[in-house]
Amino acid sequence: MNIKVPFVDLNLQHQPIKSQLQQAIADVLTKGDFILGQALANFEAEFAAASRTEYGIGVASGTDAISLGLQACNIGAGDEVILPANTFVATLIGVVSAGAKPILVDCNPQTALIDLQAAEAAITPQTKAIIPVHLYGQMVSPSQLLDFANTYKVLIFEDAAQAHLAEREGYKAGSVGIAAAFSFYPSKNLGAFGDGGMVLTRDSEVAAKMRRLRNYGSSQKYVHIEPGTNSRLDTLQAAILQQKLPYLSQWNSDRLAIAQRYDRELAPLASAGIIPIENQSGTGHIYHLYVVKIDESCPLERQKLQEKLNAVGIQTGIHYPIPCHLQPAFSYLGYQQGDFPQSEKLSQQILSLPMYPGLNNNQIKEVVNAITSSL
Numbered sequence: 001m002n003i004k005v006p007f008v009d010l011n012l013q014h015q016p017i018k019s020q021l022q023q024a025i026a027d028v029l030t031k032g033d034f035i036l037g038q039a040l041a042n043f044e045a046e047f048a049a050a051s052r053t054e055y056g057i058g059v060a061s062g063t064d065a066i067s068l069g070l071q072a073c074n075i076g077a078g079d080e081v082i083l084p085a086n087t088f089v090a091t092l093i094g095v096v097s098a099g100a101k102p103i104l105v106d107c108n109p110q111t112a113l114i115d116l117q118a119a120e121a122a123i124t125p126q127t128k129a130i131i132p133v134h135l136y137g138q139m140v141s142p143s144q145l146l147d148f149a150n151t152y153k154v155l156i157f158e159d160a161a162q163a164h165l166a167e168r169e170g171y172k173a174g175s176v177g178i179a180a181a182f183s184f185y186p187s188k189n190l191g192a193f194g195d196g197g198m199v200l201t202r203d204s205e206v207a208a209k210m211r212r213l214r215n216y217g218s219s220q221k222y223v224h225i226e227p228g229t230n231s232r233l234d235t236l237q238a239a240i241l242q243q244k245l246p247y248l249s250q251w252n253s254d255r256l257a258i259a260q261r262y263d264r265e266l267a268p269l270a271s272a273g274i275i276p277i278e279n280q281s282g283t284g285h286i287y288h289l290y291v292v293k294i295d296e297s298c299p300l301e302r303q304k305l306q307e308k309l310n311a312v313g314i315q316t317g318i319h320y321p322i323p324c325h326l327q328p329a330f331s332y333l334g335y336q337q338g339d340f341p342q343s344e345k346l347s348q349q350i351l352s353l354p355m356y357p358g359l360n361n362n363q364i365k366e367v368v369n370a371i372t373s374s375l
């Protein structure tokens with residue numbers, strides 16, 4: 001099949017800075033400081049500063065950033081952690097591997113973000129933290145989160161894996177709670193050439209514990225004060241990410257402009273049941289994904305639409321087709337079909353359209369025309 005509009009195209013961001021990336025890789029080769037090297041320390045500081053917080057601690061993946069980050073905040077066995085049911089499963093895996101008890105809650109059907117009223121109803125004396133997932137690149141309202149945390153005396157640990165440099169109400173993603181987790185999986189808004197992740201925090205104790213946890217629980221060689229693990233962001237990956245970071249704001253604004261164009265061009269299709277997930281955070285939404293709902297009033301089922309688009313070379317995705325509480329691996333948590341109706345409905349209705357910096361106006365038109373003629 002001839003792909004006319006791919007779902008993502010990373011070449012568009014890498015080709016223009018290819019020589020710069022090659023130089024950064026060559027520099028690490030020359031230096032040879034592959035583990036916990038200079039480029040890592042530099043990138044940690046630069047990413048923390050760009051996110052308007054204090055410390056960055058690079059780890060092997062976003063999943064480890066959640067698991068180790070929670071542990072660094074002393075969240076674990078005996079603690080309940082509230083998180084949305086409609087997130088990528090890694091959020092849940094992170095909570096479980098930290099040893100805490102995950103408490104899933106439903107989402108707002110317009111924004112697909114965690115429903116804080118549902119979170120309120122889930123508070124117990126054991127609740128230690130809430131994980132707002134800044135899903136699709138849109139932050140959960142910081143003011144509402146801070147009110148919530150203050151009222152119920154719980155910690156905020158942000159899953160910002162889809163929200164590098166997103167902003168809302170004057171806050172950058174990763175600067176709202178005690179700590180935050182980021183992923184540098186290649187297709188994230190800021191992506192490495194492999195796996196990677198980071199914890200951001202402005203708490204020096206959390207940062208120090210994080211540095212131990214990712215390095216066998218050690219702050220001094222061969223002295224281990226807690227059972228940590230081996231989860232470090234490679235110097236090589238950090239060097240690549242450091243080269244890409246200065247372009248991130250521009251890439252994010254490209255995505256926003258593309259989303260705004262999609263919004264305009266798709267508006268006439270609202271009556272046919274094609275409804276974009278709402279942006280309630282203005283220009284701070286960084287559109288990791290551009291997601292529409294194919295609702296009950298649409299004459300075509302989502303799967304049929306997806307097949308028709310695919311047949312004309314337009315790739316789409318579903319983020320995510322099965323909510324966390326219905327994943328076979330987590331049936332032991334005891335959740336059932338019907339527990340989180342909004343998350344379940346969204347999982348049936350959502351469709352992610354092509355979205356990446358460099359997606360051009362003709363391609364956007366092509367996507368919208370293909371949807372229109374499919375209906």
Ligand SMILES: *Cc1c(COP(=O)(O)O)cnc(C)c1O
Nearest residue numbers: 061062063088090091161183185
């Ligand atoms: C990508 C992602 C993760 C996990 O990151 P990895 O680097 O793939 O481990 C966690 N949470 C969310 C919301 C993500 O999108």
